[in-house]
Amino acid sequence: MADNNRLIDYSHKESQKRVSELKEKKLAGSRRIDLLSHLVFAEDKKTGLRPSLADLGTEGLNMIMAGADPYSSVLAGAFFYLTHNPSALAKVTEEVR
Numbered sequence: 001m002a003d004n005n006r007l008i009d010y011s012h013k014e015s016q017k018r019v020s021e022l023k024e025k026k027l028a029g030s031r032r033i034d035l036l037s038h039l040v041f042a043e044d045k046k047t048g049l050r051p052s053l054a055d056l057g058t059e060g061l062n063m064i065m066a067g068a069d070p071y072s073s074v075l076a077g078a079f080f081y082l083t084h085n086p087s088a089l090a091k092v093t094e095e096v097r
Contacts, residue, residue, distance in 0.1 A: 011064055012057030019056060036060070 015036070022040050039059060043050050051059075082089045 007064070008057075008061060011061035012054070015057040015060040016053055018060075019053065035063070 018036055019040050022037050026041070036056070036059075039051055039056060041050075082092060
């Protein structure tokens with residue numbers, strides 16, 4: 001639970017820092033185009049609302065998790081198949097050592 005809360009806090013802190021940078025650069029006339037900049041400056045056409053800092057922090061967390069999950073799945077699959085294929089495991093072990 002503590003690690004989960006630390007990850008959430010990190011995501012919100014980094015998102016807030018990036019939003020501040022984006023707003024400062026926009027005021028200076030410079031604009032870096034990335035996914036977060038599109039979210040920061042987005043506006044709902046019906047309501048005119050923009051995403052809150054909490055919304056942006058949550059989106060940042062989603063991006064972090066989306067990037068981590070495929071790697072963990074690939075590693076889990078690789079370990080599964082290596083442990084079920086002794087000759088491949090021996091070859092990989094030899095190469096790593």
